[in-house]
Amino acid sequence: MGNEQWAIANSKEHTIKTGADNFAAYLPLLKDKKVGIVTNQTGIVTLNGKKSNVVDFLLEKKIDLKKIFAPEHGFRGTADAGELIKDGKDTQTGLPIISLYGNNKKPKPEQLEGIDVLVFDLQDVGARFYTYISSLHYIMEACAEKGITLIILDRPNPNGGIVDGPTLEKENTSFIGMHTIPTMHGMTIGEYGKMINGEKWLKNGVQCQLTVIPCLSYKRTMPYSLPAKPSPNLPNDHAINLYASLCFFEGTNVSMGRGTNKQFQLYGSPYLPNAGFSFTPGPNEGAKDPQYNGKVCYGEDLSGISKVNRIELKWLIKAYKETADKSKFFIPFFTKLAGTTQLQKQIEAGLPEDQIRESWKSGLEAFKKMRRPYLIYGE
Structure with a gap:
């Protein structure tokens, strides 16, 4: 498959339905509700062979959409990594856009005022330092504190079930590593949300009223080619x-x-x-x-x-x-x-790769055991 193409990598993918395409499961939950949404250009819905952004789809279905919350790279997904994204208005729909990057990583109570349900639809890529799972943490925390239900429209992990890398040490926690997990977690973002809740990682151990709309006909072993760039510097x-x-x-x-x-x-x-x-x-x-x-x-x-x-x-x-x-x-x-001081020391000391990998083993085994109750699509 050419690197410049976003072609379907496997015929089995024709049967996979993302959470966003699983309309029957979530549209009834949004009826007669005031809805906010966290999404970007990866929030794609496919209906009768036609692709549209989930925002446009919900508006077409007469859902009372009030606000768009945009993560790193912005709602249309064109901003540089780390670039300040300002609040604004979506020119296509007229809806207000609230940036969840920079100094406002967690929605403020007043920004959630008048919202009954918040929908989350972002494409993750399965790496700890890809910041959409950090955004999810803060969104879940804000919803828990405000008593708002969060609905995650799940999407396949394009890196499947790969669990690998050093496990983060708490003293190295940051926005690019908020939880004690390996570099690659091998979960979908819906499964990850369940783990955040279940492990009580939110501040003061609060838990979010969480509903995960699962993908259909999906197993994590299936190859999955994304229909849109998840961010500007991941082109294929x-x-x-x-x-x-x-x-x-x-x-x-x-x-x-x-x-x-x-x-x-x-x-x-x-x-x-x-x-x-x-x-x-x-x-x-x-x-x-x-x-x-x-x-x-x-x-x-x-x-x-x-x-x-x-x-x-x-x-x-x-x-x-x-x-x-x-x-x-x-x-x-x-x-x-x-997420650890060890990796740099190991490389500087000239340790071979297999020896470095061996040092990850106990952390990876512990994580796999911890994540098991939250998996939706098998091991």
């Missing part, structure tokens, strides 16, 4: 598959392709040796001023490799070994991404 299936492995480079002096058309499918820097592959980042959608803007970076093109079924550390280890000045390779942000 290959990038999504490599995201958890290459995102660690965000905590180093190495670029993972922001400012190119192969984001999260290559890596390089001016400080790596010229081994025959180079790229020069420049401004584009999702990277107005990318790292090493206009500078030649040397590294490796991974856009043609086979799909990975775990976190691969070999590229990170190789880049560290080959970089010109190892003292400038890691930056403090790396610890937040890894």
